[in-house]
Amino acid sequence: MELNKIEMLLEKYFEGQTSIHEEKELQKYFSSADVAPHLDQYTPIFGYFSQAATLELKQETQVPTIVKGRKRTKVWLSIAASIVVMLGAGTYVYFDKEVVSQDLGTYDNPEVAMKETQKALAMLSSHVNVGIESVICLEQYEDSKKLIFKQ
Known part of the structure; x- marks a missing residue:
């Protein structure tokens, strides 16, 4: 075989563009005794393929x-x-x-219902007033900040 042809086939092989026939030619060349000295480094690659093809696997399975x-x-x-x-x-x-033994807010007597409603609204109002006081403090802070920085 021509040395230039083998070198070109090697380039194609490493680029992944060889056909099966061309790869067999490379295997044949590298399994022969007359391999060029500068191509000796590739001999184990193609030698492995030829050895692996001759091996038979004997697999015994025991459970x-x-x-x-x-x-x-x-x-x-x-x-x-x-x-x-x-x-x-x-x-x-x-x-x-948890045992829910709380009264669910249903009353037969309208006067008792009115008193309970007023009590609940007073509690809600007191909590809302606490929140409004916080907002008033923030407004005062904003006013004083505007005076200092004159925005």
Whole structure:
């Protein structure tokens, strides 16, 4: 084979543009004894392919009996974990229930309903007044800031 042709095929090979036929030519060249000295570095690549093609794989599979026991153990552990989680959630729900014994705001007597409504509105008003006092302080701060910085 011509050395220039082999070098061109090597370039194509490393760019990923060779065909199967061209790769077989490279394998044939590098498996021969007359490889150019500057191309010796590529011999192991193509030599490996020729060796790998002759190898036969003998694969024996044995299923150990321990695996079956582990699988059963996994199943039982996952079942036990599920039961523990369900018991925990049930216990939480059972003991977390607060007994709602508050009056829901329904009154038969209109006068009592009026008094309770006024009481609730007074409480709401006092909380709103606290919030308004805070806003007034902020307005005073803004006014004094405007005086100082004269915006």
